[in-house]
Amino acid sequence: MKRIVFINPTAQKIYDDYFARVSRCISILNDDDQLEVLMELNSHIYEATHMAPPAIEVDTLVNTLEKLGAPEVVLQPAVAYKKIQQAGRSFNPVHIFQALYLNISNGIGFLVMGIIYLLTFAFGSLAVVKIISPEHTGLFLRGDRFFAFGYTHDLPSGLVELLGNWFIVTVIMLMGIFYFLNTLLFRLLKKN
Amino acid sequence: MYYICCMNNEFVQNWFSQVKKGTLSYIILIILDEKEYYGYELVQEIKIHTTLEVAEGTLYPLLNRLKTEGIVDSKWVEQESGIPRKYYTLSANGKATLTEMKKIWSALNTAINKIEK
Incomplete structure (x- = not known):
């Protein structure tokens, strides 16, 4: 050229x-x-x-x-489209993966959004679960090692719950943060 | 009771963006129905006939897609400058497609005019 x-x-x-x-x-x-x-x-x-x-x-x-x-x-978009054509013609797995990668980015964005929404809902539920079952819900340590965050049916000896009622405040704050992150991600995807 | 009415600008802009996307290929086919054009010339022609502000870079991928669909044909023509021009024309398939699109556009226009009255 x-x-x-x-x-x-x-x-x-x-x-x-x-x-x-x-x-x-x-x-x-x-x-x-x-x-x-x-x-x-x-x-x-x-x-x-x-x-x-x-x-x-x-x-x-x-x-x-x-x-x-x-x-x-x-x-x-043009590169993604041409890559699909190339992958369709050649059946070369490298081209197929490249085409999938280029075209799936939006799909992955919405998948991440779905997971974040699920986490937001889960944190909200934990606040209620803490009220219903306070002994089994919280941030648990065994010795100086992390054991669980959330609800656990299993309570072995030596387990210490750290947060008490502050657990409710923590999960509500996490819920707010994840909701905010999701809104940002949604705006970003919409813009694209 | 008083209602304060104001236009939802974001909604209108999004709608207009969709309309632009949907009609750009139709506009290109109408222009190419007259004669063959090279890319830059086609962009200027769209600007002359419409008020659409189109990102010029998006036009070439669209033309390539129309070519893949068999709606337009293209050929490189050498120039004295040494930098060739790519000319686009409507294929036979493209002419038939345009006729069908004109029918749909006309029907849509009639329907909207009826509703608006």
Whole structure:
């Protein structure tokens, strides 16, 4: 691929940096697909900038790249899609795992959210369980080693419960923290 | 009782974003139905005819997807500058797809107009 040559060295640096980022983003694709993406972006940048006088070369290039968007964001769905096609064609397990990894990120996000919600609910329940069964619920140590946090039916000798009624405060605080974390994660996924 | 009405801006923005996503491929097909365009030229054409602010980088993945679906064809054309242009045209399958999309769009438009009256 013929690279664009800019008169202004700053413009050249910006262009080279942008293409280095693009190359990193698409390195997972096969050589033909990589070349296609590079040529397409190169052609777009050339058409948008080649008429610009040298005095405004940097501004024109920056403006063009801003409109194209950050390669890490803009190219991610395209790379994921191309990887699926490649995996479907080749049946190569490496490609299949790469395609799964690229496409499952949102799925993993929602799975983590589900687990955090479960923990939030569990901490809330522990506050109630502590009231119903105070001897069996709490933060238990055996000697100087951790034994259990929560409800335990088994109470061997030498077991010490550390928190007492502060256990209820602790689990309610944990519930609040996990709920806050989940809301943040949800907003992040929604934004993406 | 007084009601203070205000637009739910976030909801409208999300809705508009979905509408943009849904209609961009339709707009591209309509433009390509006239003649062939290269990528940058197509972006300019979309800007001239619509007020949609599209992240230009998202257009190429969409065009590639349309090509994979057999809706558009593309070819690289060498230029004097040494940097080729990739021209996109509507395939026969694309023309049939566009005709169907126009029917759906028209039916949707009619339905909304009826409801709004």
